[in-house]
Amino acid sequence: MLLLLKLAFRNIFRNFRRSLLTFLSISIGIGLSIIIVGILIGTEKQSIRLLVSTRIGHAQVYAAGYVEEELTLPLDYTISGYEALVDELLTIPAVQTAAERILFPATLTDGIDELRITGAGIDAIRENVTFHLADRIVDGTYIAPGEEKILLGDVVAELFGKRVGDPMTIIARTKYGAITALDVEIAGLFNVGNPEIDNNYFFLPLDIAQKILEMENEITEVTLFGNSMDEADALETYLNGRFDTNIYDIVSWKYSSKDLLKLYSMKSKGTQVIYLILFIMISASIMNTMLMSVYERTREIGTLMSLGFRRRNILSLFALEGGFLGAFGGVIGTIIGGAITYYLKIYGLNIEFMIKSGFENFPIGSRIYAEINPASLFYFILIGVSIALLSAVYPSWKGARMEPTEALRAV
Amino acid sequence: MEIIRLEKVEKIYRSGKTEQKALEGIDLSITTGEFISIAGPSGSGKTTLLNLIGCLDKPTAGEVIVDEVRVKNLDHNQLADLRSQKIGFIFQTFNLIPVLTAYENVEFPLLLRHNTNAEERNKMITGIFAEVGLAEYMHRRPTELSGGQQQRVAVVRALIKKPKLILADEPTANLDSGTGKAILQIMKELNKKNNISFVFSTHDRMVMDFASRLIILKDGKIIKDINQDNSRKN
Numbered sequence: 001m002l003l004l005l006k007l008a009f010r011n012i013f014r015n016f017r018r019s020l021l022t023f024l025s026i027s028i029g030i031g032l033s034i035i036i037v038g039i040l041i042g043t044e045k046q047s048i049r050l051l052v053s054t055r056i057g058h059a060q061v062y063a064a065g066y067v068e069e070e071l072t073l074p075l076d077y078t079i080s081g082y083e084a085l086v087d088e089l090l091t092i093p094a095v096q097t098a099a100e101r102i103l104f105p106a107t108l109t110d111g112i113d114e115l116r117i118t119g120a121g122i123d124a125i126r127e128n129v130t131f132h133l134a135d136r137i138v139d140g141t142y143i144a145p146g147e148e149k150i151l152l153g154d155v156v157a158e159l160f161g162k163r164v165g166d167p168m169t170i171i172a173r174t175k176y177g178a179i180t181a182l183d184v185e186i187a188g189l190f191n192v193g194n195p196e197i198d199n200n201y202f203f204l205p206l207d208i209a210q211k212i213l214e215m216e217n218e219i220t221e222v223t224l225f226g227n228s229m230d231e232a233d234a235l236e237t238y239l240n241g242r243f244d245t246n247i248y249d250i251v252s253w254k255y256s257s258k259d260l261l262k263l264y265s266m267k268s269k270g271t272q273v274i275y276l277i278l279f280i281m282i283s284a285s286i287m288n289t290m291l292m293s294v295y296e297r298t299r300e301i302g303t304l305m306s307l308g309f310r311r312r313n314i315l316s317l318f319a320l321e322g323g324f325l326g327a328f329g330g331v332i333g334t335i336i337g338g339a340i341t342y343y344l345k346i347y348g349l350n351i352e353f354m355i356k357s358g359f360e361n362f363p364i365g366s367r368i369y370a371e372i373n374p375a376s377l378f379y380f381i382l383i384g385v386s387i388a389l390l391s392a393v394y395p396s397w398k399g400a401r402m403e404p405t406e407a408l409r410a411v
Numbered sequence: 412m413e414i415i416r417l418e419k420v421e422k423i424y425r426s427g428k429t430e431q432k433a434l435e436g437i438d439l440s441i442t443t444g445e446f447i448s449i450a451g452p453s454g455s456g457k458t459t460l461l462n463l464i465g466c467l468d469k470p471t472a473g474e475v476i477v478d479e480v481r482v483k484n485l486d487h488n489q490l491a492d493l494r495s496q497k498i499g500f501i502f503q504t505f506n507l508i509p510v511l512t513a514y515e516n517v518e519f520p521l522l523l524r525h526n527t528n529a530e531e532r533n534k535m536i537t538g539i540f541a542e543v544g545l546a547e548y549m550h551r552r553p554t555e556l557s558g559g560q561q562q563r564v565a566v567v568r569a570l571i572k573k574p575k576l577i578l579a580d581e582p583t584a585n586l587d588s589g590t591g592k593a594i595l596q597i598m599k600e601l602n603k604k605n606n607i608s609f610v611f612s613t614h615d616r617m618v619m620d621f622a623s624r625l626i627i628l629k630d631g632k633i634i635k636d637i638n639q640d641n642s643r644k645n
Contacts, residue, residue, distance in 0.1 A: 003519070003522045003523075006515075007508070007510065007511070010511070011510055013510075014510060299504075299506065300506070300508065300509075302506075303500075303506040303508070304508070305467070305491065305494075306465065306467060306494060306500045307494070307495065307500070307520050307523060307568075308491050308492065308494050308495020308496075308520065308523045308524075309491065309523070310487070310488050310491045310492075311487055311488070403468070404462075404467040404468070405462045405467050405468045408467070408502070408506075
């Protein structure tokens with residue numbers, strides 16, 4: 001075996017330029033795969049974290065039946081006497097914060113332009129404790145109960161050409177279907193970093209929302225944070241056991257971000273196609289190198305056979321050469337890909353250009369941060385070696401099945 | 412002692428519907444310590460005969476018996492083992508493994524046999540390199556050696572495992588006459604000293620004269636089998 005290893009190792013340096021090109025194609029393929037995976041996982045986690053931290057929290061409590069209709073933001077399924085519910089939720093050790101809301105479909109107009117938008121009536125204090133909304137105000141002030149004022153996304157304000165202090169009109173339907181309107185003043189502009197919120201939401205005090213929607217002492221949801229995203233399922237199970245599920249729909253962030261998760265699952269299939277193309281490129285490169293090597297060394301194969309080398313020794317020799325190329329390429333590709341991904345994890349990648357070209361509502365900031373799992377890097381080295389070995393099988397088999405006399409006759 | 416016997420050996424190469432009879436009705440016996448030259452024009456079957464004797468190929472008909480083993484019934488692995496244990500090869504183009512040093516090339520057949528330790532191998536190899544005057548070139552790669560030096564390494568590689576028989580296909584064809592003669596001299600000395608049989612094919616008159624037995628082939632048949640030692644005495 002040592003003899004085979006020595007021969008295989010030296011043979012890969014025999015045609016240095018060709019081996020270098022093969023090695024580079026493996027390194028680049030593996031490195032790119034690591035970077036792509038890192039960015040995709042980073043994007044996925046970042047967008048879900050952003051969605052959780054700015055919109056859905058770790059879990060939500062709705063009136064029973066609401067989640068079936070949630071896309072239309074119905075006002076038919078409401079929670080009455082919510083103060084007691086929120087107080088009880090806050091007594092649960094696993095619940096850190098909770099905030100009540102009314103989400104409703106609305107139209108925002110300045111008398112000239114109008115925009116279909118989601119209104120969010122919020123308890124200003126609890127919302128700030130839960131989502132730190134006051135910290136996201138980029139201009140103006142936060143809102144307070146009783147004020148007929150709104151917080152508007154800075155992008156929407158720019159769209160309307162409005163500034164802090166300017167008047168706007170909210171048009172909505174009450175709980176009973178009647179059209180209602182309210183003139184409000186822009187108290188402040190926010191930017192929470194989630195385009196879904198920044199471009200599609202405005203906030204107003206809960207009591208004002210309850211008044212215009214005729215929903216006194218009613219809300220549509222309580223959003224809460226537990227200890228961590230990972231513990232959200234356990235929290236959901238606990239809450240569903242503690243509260244009457246005939247009265248409440250209680251779901252975790254996984255349910256609320258299911259569309260996003262589904263999107264990522266579809267994207268991951270697309271990513272698999274990219275992998276496949278990359279791996280075919282690597283494989284073709286190795287196979288080409290190994291076949292060239294077998295043809296060039298035909299007489300040497302004959303010599304080895306005449307010295308007593310068995311067919312399986314020839315097979316092993318070429319397979320090992322492929323394996324070495326895969327291992328070197330895999331290790332270097334993993335180191336370089338890992339280093340670049342680590343850089344992107346720390347410093348991020350500016351994707352402002354993408355956001356401005358069709359990804360405006362994608363729940364992600366202008367900078368994405370890659371994710372890297374050191375343990376998974378080991379698998380990429382294994383993938384490199386496996387592809388190399390598999391690609392070397394055919395050329396090796398071709399070399400091994402030669403007849404010694406034919407091989408020795410080769411010029 | 413007889414180490415090779417060929418009985419009514421025939422070798423036919425087939426390519427599609429075309430048949431080429433390379434050897435026909437060959438009966439041959441080779442005993443220990445013989446120094447045999449196989450001569451004949453191109454296409455007379457010299458290389459084919461060496462391939463059959465060396466178990467690199469099997470006959471279409473007839474029997475090849477190497478040290479009492481009938482080759483016909485052996486599979487690829489058994490043939491490889493037989494070559495590894497009993498037969499050494501020397502080629503016209505030297506055929507050293509270019510990524511190995513001269514020392515490693517010679518060590519190669521010993522490693523395949525797994526019956527020596529590193530110390531024993533080192534003793535054997537350094538001793539034989541000194542014997543053929545290549546001690547200072549031991550750790551050079553083949554590309555750093557002249558043709559004559561490479562062929563001497565090839566001779567040593569064939570000899571190191573102490574085979575019963577060494578086959579050499581036109582071993583001096585790629586060498587100048589002086590170097591070729593020196594190689595033959597070495598082969599002859601090793602033949603006498605180790606009592607190993609040598610069989611080599613050649614076109615070269617000088618090489619033929621070196622042999623103690625000359626077998627001449629024509630159109631795949633042995634037309635002459637001469638004991639030159641006896642002829643010289645007479």
